[in-house]
Amino acid sequence: MVELSKSERTGPSERPGVPWRLIGPTVLVPNLLNSLGQSATITAVPLAASALTRSFAIAALVAALITLGQLASTLPAGWVVDRFSERTAMVGSTAVTAVGGLLAYIGSSIPLLGLGAALIGAGVSVFAMARHAWITVTVPVPVRGRTLSAVAGFTRLGNFLGPFLAAAAFHVSGRSEAAFLVVVGTSVGLLVLVAIARFPESTTPTGDHGRQGVLGTLWNSRRTLFQLGLTVSVISSMRTGRRVLVPLIGVSLGWDNVSTALLLGVTGALDFAVCYLGGSLVDRVGRIHVAVGTLVAFGLSHLAAAVALVAPASDVVYIAAVAVMSTANGISGGLVPTIGSDLADPNAPATFLSSWRLVTDAGGSVAPIAVAAFAGALGLGSACLAMALTASVAAGLLPRYARRHLRTRHPQP
Numbered sequence: 001m002v003e004l005s006k007s008e009r010t011g012p013s014e015r016p017g018v019p020w021r022l023i024g025p026t027v028l029v030p031n032l033l034n035s036l037g038q039s040a041t042i043t044a045v046p047l048a049a050s051a052l053t054r055s056f057a058i059a060a061l062v063a064a065l066i067t068l069g070q071l072a073s074t075l076p077a078g079w080v081v082d083r084f085s086e087r088t089a090m091v092g093s094t095a096v097t098a099v100g101g102l103l104a105y106i107g108s109s110i111p112l113l114g115l116g117a118a119l120i121g122a123g124v125s126v127f128a129m130a131r132h133a134w135i136t137v138t139v140p141v142p143v144r145g146r147t148l149s150a151v152a153g154f155t156r157l158g159n160f161l162g163p164f165l166a167a168a169a170f171h172v173s174g175r176s177e178a179a180f181l182v183v184v185g186t187s188v189g190l191l192v193l194v195a196i197a198r199f200p201e202s203t204t205p206t207g208d209h210g211r212q213g214v215l216g217t218l219w220n221s222r223r224t225l226f227q228l229g230l231t232v233s234v235i236s237s238m239r240t241g242r243r244v245l246v247p248l249i250g251v252s253l254g255w256d257n258v259s260t261a262l263l264l265g266v267t268g269a270l271d272f273a274v275c276y277l278g279g280s281l282v283d284r285v286g287r288i289h290v291a292v293g294t295l296v297a298f299g300l301s302h303l304a305a306a307v308a309l310v311a312p313a314s315d316v317v318y319i320a321a322v323a324v325m326s327t328a329n330g331i332s333g334g335l336v337p338t339i340g341s342d343l344a345d346p347n348a349p350a351t352f353l354s355s356w357r358l359v360t361d362a363g364g365s366v367a368p369i370a371v372a373a374f375a376g377a378l379g380l381g382s383a384c385l386a387m388a389l390t391a392s393v394a395a396g397l398l399p400r401y402a403r404r405h406l407r408t409r410h411p412q413p
Helices: 020-052 056-072 074-083 086-106 110-138 141-173 176-196 213-220 222-252 257-273 275-284 287-308 314-331 335-343 350-378 380-405
Strands: none
Touching (some): 020 086, 020 110, 020 176, 056 110, 056 350, 074 350, 086 110, 086 176, 110 176, 141 275, 141 335, 213 222, 213 350, 222 287, 222 335, 222 380, 275 287, 275 314, 275 335, 287 335, 335 350, 350 380
8 A cells, every 4th residue: 555655744743733723614514514414315315205105115215325326426436536626526516415405305206306315325425535535635644533533523413413404394394305405505505615615725636646547446455445444344334233233122122212212312422422532542542453442342232232132131231232332433433534544645545535435335334234134034132243243353353454454654642
């Protein structure tokens, strides 16, 4: 992989801080608006689809088009950012998201709603790619973890508030499609903000440097992506898999919906609270130490969740397991993109980052399906044990693959 040049490595004595004045108007607030629109969409699409068809299967398929749109546009997003610039990609992707929101709002048929959902997913994906590449080339390496963890925190905040905005739109209009106006509104605000924000000139240069292309980078980085990328993707799998497991375990233990939702809300607040702390640990302790610790915590908490299904003090064990899962999720909030940034060429990161995001996002997309398959075939306990075993294997493999591929040295205080 590409080593960082001396100009990109900041010595320990310089101790740079997170450039809040720079990333606030260019990354954090735009990311909040983007997350608000995305989470409102996730809330609205299945409801709008259900109103247009009596088939829950079709409604679920339309809702899945958001994720499919994101995955399908991940590699093209790298080309767009590499060919143009991060700022141009942000503007263009936001416009696509707004068009998708309008189509979903005015669409009176399943095909139009599905197209709108796919366009929103694609726009969100390209925006995330541009944001990630811009942070990679702009933010000093020693504070990269804290910066990307702050981004993850703002994403969580947007995901928390977005459904409330969708609910307000439902209440005022009486129509499920009204939530798509939230997407349009946040997209317009995002366009204005990105247009007026001051972006430094140090964005990704365009020209002959990127002629290797996205597919060329994917092929040349295949060993890194297959070994380190797939191993790190287990962290994403743990995040998405727990969203399925935790509520189902609550139901199995006899918890009512209110109690389960309350537990998820409290532990979600814990997740948000430790997010920036996780970024500090990533920068000060080291990427791989935090990654291994996170995987161990996920493994132990899933093992505890399996025990909760048969233990006498099941409620206590269940609450403790969910709390540890949420803490591990918050601590690792910006970890996966940080490792991706460390691996990327600092002069042209987008082509590699698109491949990295495809691999790590795919792991998170597959996990809920795998959990459902295990739970259906062998029971919830077996699904928990499978997740614990997966996390344990990844924790064992990660140091070896990191030494092989992650050659960037991060100064410690």
